[in-house]
Amino acid sequence: MNETKAPEAPRKLGAAAPRTRLSKLFDNRWAGLAGLLVALLAPFVNASNYALSIMTSAAIFAMLASGLNIVVGYTGLLDLGYAAFFAVGAYTSGVLATRFDLPLLVTVPAVIVVTVIAGIIIGAPTLRLRSDYLAIVTLGFGEIIRITANNLPVTGGPSGIYGIPSLTDSPVTFYYVTVAIVAIAIIGASRLGRSRLGRAMRFVREDEDAAEATGVHTYRVKLAAYIAGAVWGGLAGVLFAGHLSAISPNSFTFLQSALVLMAVVLGGMGSVPGVVLGAIVISLLPELLRGVADYRYFVFGVLLIIVMLVRPQGLWPARSKEALK
Amino acid sequence: MTQLVWNGLFVGSFYALVALGYSMVYGIIKLLNFAHGDLYMLGAFSGFAVLAALGGVSTAMTLPVLLAVLLLTMVSTGLAGVALERVAYRPLRGAPRLSLLITAVGASFAIEYGMRIVAGPDPQVYPVRLSGTAFEVFGASLTLPQLVLIGVAVVLMVGLHLLVAKTREGRAMRAIALDPRTSSLMGIDVNAVISRTFFIGSALAGAAGVMAGAYYGKIDFLMGFLIGLKAFTAAVIGGIGNIPGTMLGGLVLGLLESFGTYWLGGEWRDVFAFGVLILFLTVRPTGLLGERVTERV
Numbered sequence: 142m143n144e145t146k147a148p149e150a151p152r153k154l155g156a157a158a159p160r161t162r163l164s165k166l167f168d169n170r171w172a173g174l175a176g177l178l179v180a181l182l183a184p185f186v187n188a189s190n191y192a193l194s195i196m197t198s199a200a201i202f203a204m205l206a207s208g209l210n211i212v213v214g215y216t217g218l219l220d221l222g223y224a225a226f227f228a229v230g231a232y233t234s235g236v237l238a239t240r241f242d243l244p245l246l247v248t249v250p251a252v253i254v255v256t257v258i259a260g261i262i263i264g265a266p267t268l269r270l271r272s273d274y275l276a277i278v279t280l281g282f283g284e285i286i287r288i289t290a291n292n293l294p295v296t297g298g299p300s301g302i303y304g305i306p307s308l309t310d311s312p313v314t315f316y317y318v319t320v321a322i323v324a325i326a327i328i329g330a331s332r333l334g335r336s337r338l339g340r341a342m343r344f345v346r347e348d349e350d351a352a353e354a355t356g357v358h359t360y361r362v363k364l365a366a367y368i369a370g371a372v373w374g375g376l377a378g379v380l381f382a383g384h385l386s387a388i389s390p391n392s393f394t395f396l397q398s399a400l401v402l403m404a405v406v407l408g409g410m411g412s413v414p415g416v417v418l419g420a421i422v423i424s425l426l427p428e429l430l431r432g433v434a435d436y437r438y439f440v441f442g443v444l445l446i447i448v449m450l451v452r453p454q455g456l457w458p459a460r461s462k463e464a465l466k
Numbered sequence: 467m468t469q470l471v472w473n474g475l476f477v478g479s480f481y482a483l484v485a486l487g488y489s490m491v492y493g494i495i496k497l498l499n500f501a502h503g504d505l506y507m508l509g510a511f512s513g514f515a516v517l518a519a520l521g522g523v524s525t526a527m528t529l530p531v532l533l534a535v536l537l538l539t540m541v542s543t544g545l546a547g548v549a550l551e552r553v554a555y556r557p558l559r560g561a562p563r564l565s566l567l568i569t570a571v572g573a574s575f576a577i578e579y580g581m582r583i584v585a586g587p588d589p590q591v592y593p594v595r596l597s598g599t600a601f602e603v604f605g606a607s608l609t610l611p612q613l614v615l616i617g618v619a620v621v622l623m624v625g626l627h628l629l630v631a632k633t634r635e636g637r638a639m640r641a642i643a644l645d646p647r648t649s650s651l652m653g654i655d656v657n658a659v660i661s662r663t664f665f666i667g668s669a670l671a672g673a674a675g676v677m678a679g680a681y682y683g684k685i686d687f688l689m690g691f692l693i694g695l696k697a698f699t700a701a702v703i704g705g706i707g708n709i710p711g712t713m714l715g716g717l718v719l720g721l722l723e724s725f726g727t728y729w730l731g732g733e734w735r736d737v738f739a740f741g742v743l744i745l746f747l748t749v750r751p752t753g754l755l756g757e758r759v760t761e762r763v
Contacts, residue, residue, distance in 0.1 A: 219567045266748035273498045274747060276567050277698050281740035284695070292733045346564075395691070399575065406568055439579035445572025446554050449565045 172414050173328075180320045184313055193312045194384075197319050199424040201380050204323045206404040206420035207330040207413060208373025213402065214411035214459070215334050216366040217346030218268070219276040222283025223401050226371045228393035229259050230378025232290060235302040235388050240295075245308050245383050249376070256375030257368055264367040268360060283398055291390040301389030308383045319380055326373060331413040333369065342366050343411070396438070403441050406448055409455025418457060468606035470724045476612055478720020479619040482713045483674040484697035485704070486626060487547075487667025493707030494643045494663050495559070500570035501550060502671055503694020504577040507687060509543040509672025510679040511585060517593045528594050529614065532680055536618070539676045540669035547668025548661050550577075556657065574694075581687040589686040592679045615677050622670060623713050629666070630709055639663055643707070692736065699743040705753030714754060 183196055205227060212220045233255045234248035267278045290296045297303075309315045333339050341362045344352040353359045382388050400423055408419025427437060448455065484506050491499045516535050554573045558566050600607040630636035638659045641649040650656045678693075679685045696719065698706075704715020719739065726738035746753070 213564070217562070217564050219564055221571065263744070266744060270747060270751050272563060273496075273567055274702075274751070276500075277498065277695070278744060278747060281695055281699070281743055284692075285737050285740050288733070288737050292737075399571065402568070402571070410564075435583060436579075438575055439583060442572045442575025442577075442579060445575065446569050449561075449569045449572065450554075450557055453561070453565050 173331075176414070176417065177320075177324055180324075181317075184316060188313060190312055193316050195425065195428055197312075197316050197384050199421050200316075200319045200323045201377050201384065202401070202404070202424040203417045203420040204326045204377040204380070205374060205401045206408070206416045207327045208370050208377065209401050209405050210411065210413065210416040211330055211333065211342070211366050211373065212370035213405050214409075214416065215339060215342040215346065216363055217410075218272055218363060218367065219402075220279045220367075220370065220398075221276050221395070221402065222263075222279035222281070222286075222398055223370070223374055224393040224395070224397035225279070225283040225286040226256055226259065226374030227378045227381065227397065228286050228290060228388075228390075229256050229371075230375030231382040231388045231392075232296055232302070232378075233375070234379040235305045235382045236295060238305050238382075239302055245306055245379060249379060252375045252379055253372055256371045259375075260368040260371030261364070264364050264371075268363045268367060280395065280398075283393075283395055287390050287393050290393070297389075299390060301387060301391075302382075303387040305382045305386045305388070307386060315384065319384070322376075322380060326376065327413060327417060330369075330373065334411070334413065338362065338365060346411075399441070403445060406445060407456060409458045412455060412457050412459035415455050415457030415459065419455070468604045470728055471721065472603075472606040472608055474721035474724030475717055476608075476616060476720070477723065478700075478717035479616050480674050480678060480716075481693070481696055481700040481719050482716025483619050483622060483677075484671050484693055485700040485712045485716050486623065486709065487671045488694075488697050489701045489704075489706050489709065489712040490626075490630075490639075490663055490667045492701070493709075494639055495555075495646075495660060496563075497555060497566055498570065498698070499555075499667075500567070500694065501554075501573040501577055502667070503690035503692075503697065504574050504581075505543050505547055505550075505668045505690070506671040506675040506678075506693055507581065507685070507690035508546055508577060509539050509675025510685040510689065511581060511590075511675075511687075512542045512672070513539040513676035513679055514590055514592060514685060529611075532594060532676070533618075536673055536676050539672045543672025543675070544665040544669035547664040547671075550668075551661060551664040556660075574691075578687055578690070585687060587687070589684045592683050592685060594680055595683050611681065615681060618673070618677065622673060626666065626670070627709055627713075635659070635662065696739060699739055699746075702743060702751075702753055703746055705755040708753070708755050711753055711755030718754070 180196075180200065184193065205223070208226075209220060209223050212218050212223075230252045233252045234245060237243050237248040237251055238245055263278065263282050267275045290301075291299050307315055308318055334342075341352070341357045342365075344355075344357055345359050345362050349359055352362075381392075385392075401420075404419040404423040405416050406419075407423070408417070409415030484503065487505070488499065488502050491497055491502070513535050516538055517531075520531070520535075550573055554569050555566065558569055600609050630639060638649070638654045641652070641654060642656055642659055646656050674693075675685075675690075678689075697716075700715040700719040701712050702715070703718050704713065705711030719742070722742055723735055723739055727735045730738060
C-alpha cells in the first residue's frame with residue numbers, strides 16, 4: 142500500500158502565535174524606544190574606537206536588515222543579492238565624493254536615483270515571473286555588481302576606493318548620526334509596513350492570486366517593495382562608505398547578502414523589532430565568539446534550515462493588528 | 467573560430483550535466499534546489515577522497531580508474547541528494563514557497579561550509595590529471611580526455627532522456643510534475659519517486675564534479691556556487707523543466723560564454739552570462755524549448 146500523506150494546509154508565515162505574557166512585553170510599543178535608549182547610552186559604557194566601530198557597523202547592518210525586511214518579510218520576495226544595492230549606494234557616493242570632492246551628504250540624492258534605477262532594471266523583468274526566478278536573478282545581479290566593481294577603473298578595481306570623507310569628525314558623533322539615521326530608517330520601514338501599501342504587500346505575500354483578484358496591482362506593489370528595499374540598502378551603503386572611508390568589492394559578496402537574509406529570517410520575517418534584534422545579534426556574534434569563526438557559516442546554514450522547519454515565523458514574530466481584533 | 471565553438475561545447479556539456487539535475491527537480495516539485503551546485507562540489511570532493519585512498523594511479527590506468535571513481539561518486543552524491551531532500555525539503559512540502567527557498571539557501575551554506583570544516587579552506591589539487599596531446603580538427607585543437615568527457619556527458623544525458631521518456635519510472639515522474647495529488651491517487655509512491663529524482667539529479671551533478679576536478683585539476687569548497695548559477699542560467703535558456711531543452715541550454719550558454727569571452731575579455735565572462743540570463747527572462751522567460759506554464763490557483 143502506498144500511504145501518502147495528504148498535503149498539509151499551507152503554513153502562514155505571519156500566523157499569529159499564542160499571546161503569552163512574554164510576547165505582550167515584546168509587543169509593547171516601548172520596545173523600540175528602549176532599544177533606541179540602549180543604542181544611545183551604549184557609548185557611555187564603552188567608548189573605545191573599537192567598540193564604537195562595531196556598534197556603528199551593527200547599526201548599519203540593522204538598517205540593511207530593515208530594508209531587506211520590506212522585500213522578504215512584507216512582500217515575500219526572496220532577494221539573494223541584497224548586497225548589490227548596498228554596493229551601488231556605497232560606490233555611487235564613494236565615487237562622487239572622491240572624484241568631485243563632494244561632501245557625503247550631497248551624494249545622497251544621486252544615490253537614491255541610482256539605486257531606484259538599479260531596482261527597476263532588476264525588478265521590472267523578473268517580478269512578472271514566478272518568485273523563485275527573482276531569487277536566482279538577484280543572486281546573479283549581486284555577482285554582476287561585484288565583478289563590475291572589480292573590473293572598472295572608475296571604481297578602483299580590486300583595491301576599491303579610499304579616502305571617502307566621513308560625515309563627521311569624531312567616531313562618537315558619527316555613531317550618533319548613524320544611530321539617528323538608522324532609527325529614522327527603521328521607523329520609516331515600520332510605518333511603510335502599516336500603510337495601505339504595506340498591507341497590500343502582505344496580501345501579495347499571503348496570496349498573490351487573491352490579491353490580484355481583489356484589485357491589488359500585484360506587479361506594481363512588488364516593484365514598489367523592491368525599489369524601497371533598494372533605496373534602504375543604498376542609503377545604508379552611504380553610511381558604510383562614510384564609516385569605513387574605504388570600500389572594496391570584497392565587502393559586497395554573496396556572504397554579505399546571506400547574512401542580512403539570515404538576520405531577517407532569524408528575527409522574524411515581517412517583524413520590525415525582530416529583524417532589528419536579529420541584525421544586532423548576527424553582527425555582534427562574531428565579535429563575541431572569535432574562536433568559532435570557522436564554524437560560523439556552517440552553523441548559519443543549519444540554523445536557516447532549522448528555523449524554517451521548526452519556527453518559520455522567526456524568534457520575534459510579526460503580529461498584525463488586524464489578527465488581534 | 468572553430469576553437470571557440472569547441473571550447474563552448476566542451477564547457478557547455480558540463481553546464482548541461484549540472485543543469486539537468488536542477489531542471490528535473492524543478493520540473494517535478496517546482497523547487498529551485500540552490501544546493502545543487504554544492505552537490506557538484508561534493509562530487510568533486512568525494513572523487514578526490516576515493517582517489518586519495520587508492521594511492522597512486524599509473525598513467526596508463528588513469529581513464530578506467532577515473533570511470534570507476536565516477537560511478538562510485540555518482541552513488542555517493544546521489545545518496546547525499548536523497549538525504550538532503552529527506553531532511554530539508556520533504557518536511558516543508560506544502561509550506562509557502564519562500565520557506566522552501568530559504569531552506570535551500572541554508573542547505574547550500576551548510577554543505578559549503580561543512581566541507582570547509584572537513585577539507586579546509588585551501589584549494590585541493592586533484593591526484594589525477596587528465597591531459598593528453600592535442601590534435602587538430604578543422605583548425606581547433608582538442609584533446610583525447612576532452613572527447614572522453616564529452617562522450618561520458620552525452621551517454622549520461624541520453625540515458626537520462628530515455629529514462630524519463632520511455633520507462634515506467636519516467637512516466638511516474640512526468641505524472642507527478644503534472645499533478646502530485648492525483649498521481650498518488652493512481653498508486654504512485656510520490657515520495658519515493660521524488661527521492662529517486664533527487665538521486666539521479668545529484669548523481670549527474672556529482673559526475674560533473676569529478677570530471678571537472680580531473681580536467682581542471684583544482685577543487686575548492688566554493689566551486690559549486692558559480693556553476694550552480696550558470697546551470698540555472700542554462701536551464702532557463704533552454705526551458706526549465708524540459709530535459710532536451712536544458713541540454714540545449716547548456717550548450718548554448720557554453721557557446722555564448724566562449725564568444726563573449728573572446729569579444730569582451732575573460733574578466734567579463736560571468737557578467738555576460740548573467741546578462742544573458744536577465745535578457746532571456748525579459749524576452750522569453752519560458753526558454754527556447756519550454757512550454758508556457760500556467761499557474762494554477
